[in-house]
Amino acid sequence: MDIVYTLWLRSVKRYTRSKSRMVGSLGMPVFLLLVLGFGLNSVVAIPGMEQGYIGFIIPGIISMSVLFTSMFAGIEIIWDKQFGFLKETLVAPVSRLEIMLGQTFGGATTAVIQGLMIFVLSLLIGLEISSIPGFLIAIVFMMLIGISFTAFGIAIASRMEDMHGFQLIINFVIFPIFGLSGALFPIESLPGWVRYLALLDPLTYGVEGIRYGLLGSSHIDPAICFVILSGFTILMVGFGSYLFRKINI
C-alpha cells in the first residue's frame, strides 16, 4: 500500500504544480458548457428535464472533463518512458501491479478534481442539485470513470513507443467515447443501431449515473449503471496491469 501511495503522491504533486495544465484542460469543457448550454437552452427541450438543456448537459460535461483528464493521466506514462523516469520506478524492488495501481489512483484523483471544478462552475451558473446523497452518488461515478479510463490510458501507453500516436488516440478513441456517450443528447433520440453503439460505450453509464446523482432522474437505472461501470473498471484495471507488466524500456 505504501508503494501505491508513493506513486499516487507523485501524480498529485505534479498535478497541483502545473497550474497551466489545470486551467488549460478546463478550457474545452467550459467552452462546450457555455456555448451549447446557453446556445441551445431555449431551442432544445428534453422531456422530463426540469433544468432545461443546460442542466441536462452539465453531467455530460463533468464526465467529459473526467474522461479527458484520466485518459491523459494514463497516457502520460509515455513521457515517463521518454524522459527516463519510468526506469527508476521499474528497477525498484516493487511489483509492477503496485506501480500501475498508484498511477491509476493518482490519475483518477486528478480527474475527479477536474470534474469537481466543472461542478462548482455549474453551481455558479445556476445548477440546483437534487440532494446531498445524490451528490455523493455523482462522486462515486466520477471516481469509477476516473479509475477505469486512467487504467485504459495506461494500457494504451504500454503499447505505444512515443507520443506520435497521441493525435490518433484523441480522435479515434477519446472523442468517439465522449460523443457516443449521451453526454450532449438523450440516447433515446438516436436511431436504432447508433443507440446500440451508445449502449456499448461504458461512458454512457457514467454520464447517466452522474445525471441521476445531480438531477435526480436518468434514462438508465442508476443501479444498472453502477454495475456495468464497476465491471468495466475492474476489467480495465486488469487489462492495464496486464499490459503494463509487459512494458519494455
Place this chain on the structure above:
Amino acid sequence: MKMYAITVKDLTKKFGDFTAVNNLSFDIEKGEVFGLLGPNGAGKSTTMAMLSTMLKPSSGQAWVNGYDILKNEDEVRKSIGIVFQDPSLDEELTAYENMDFHARLYRIPKKDRQKKIIELLQLVELDEKKDNLVKTYSGGMRRRLEIARGLLHEPKVLFLDEPTLGLDPQTRNHLWDYIDRLNQEKGITIILTTHYMEEADKLCHRIAIIDKGQIIALDTSEKLKNDVGGDIITIVSSEKDSLYSVVISLPGISNIEVHDSSITIGLHNAEKHVAQIVNVASECGIPIDSISIHKPTLEDVFLHFTGRTIREEEASGKEQMRMMHRNRK
C-alpha cells in the same frame, strides 16, 4: 570459495539476428571498481541492463551480491543502486522529493528517511538546493543527484552507466573524486561502463575491454598497457608497408602493427631507438610525414587488441544501435 560481488557466466543477449552480448564471463570482487570499456554499441549497457534485471538474458547466468538475476530479481534489485546512462529524474519534483520518492519505493523506514536524504545531499553538495525543482538543475548537478539517489538504500553494488557522458571536464573530475571516495570510504563495489579511456584508467581497478559483445581483454590498466609492449612510436608515412618490412628486422622491438595511415611500434626505451629507426628509413628512401613517441594509453590498448581506434568505432557503433533498435520493433 571467494565471495564475489558479481559473477557472470556465459551471458548472452540476442535481439533478433543481432548478438549484442556474446558469451560474457567475468567475476568482480567485493570492493572493486570494475570498468567495462568499449565503443558505443559494444554491449556495455545491455550487459548492465541484464545484471540489473531490466532485461532477460537469452542464455547464460549471473549472480549479483550472491543472488541469481533470474531467480531472485527482488533481492538483486535491493542490492544494487543504478545511475542510468540517460537521465531518470522527475524534473517536476524537487531534489528532495526525488530522493523521498526513491526512499519510499525502497521502503526505507520513515524515521531514517529524512536523515539519510540530507546526509547524501550533503555528500554531493546539493543540500542547499534541495527544494529547487530538478528542471532548474545543470547537467552535473543532475548527475550528482542521481548518484546520491542510487546510494540512498545502501546498495552493495553501484552500477554507473556512462556516468560522465556529456559533462564538462571540470564536473567530470569532480564526479571522479566522488566515485573514488565512495568506493574507498564505504567499500561499495562499483561497476561502470565508459568509452572514455581516461575515466577507466583513473577509476577502475580492473578493466574489461568489450568489443562486439565480447571481452577481448581483461586486466588492470597497468598490465593491459604492458601488453602493448613498453613505449609506443607512431609513424605516419605514405609508404608504410615498406617501412614495416624495414623496421621489423631491427632489434629491441616487441611488436609492430600497420594501421590505415600509420604504423605503431611497441618497444622499450623508445627514446634510444627512435634515431635508429629514422636512419634506417632515410637510408632506404622512405619518407616520414610525422613521428611521435608516447607512453601507452588505453587507446593504444584498444587499438592493439582490435586493430581499430575507439573513435573509428563510434560511427559504426551507432549503426549497430540503429539496427538493434529496428530489430526490436
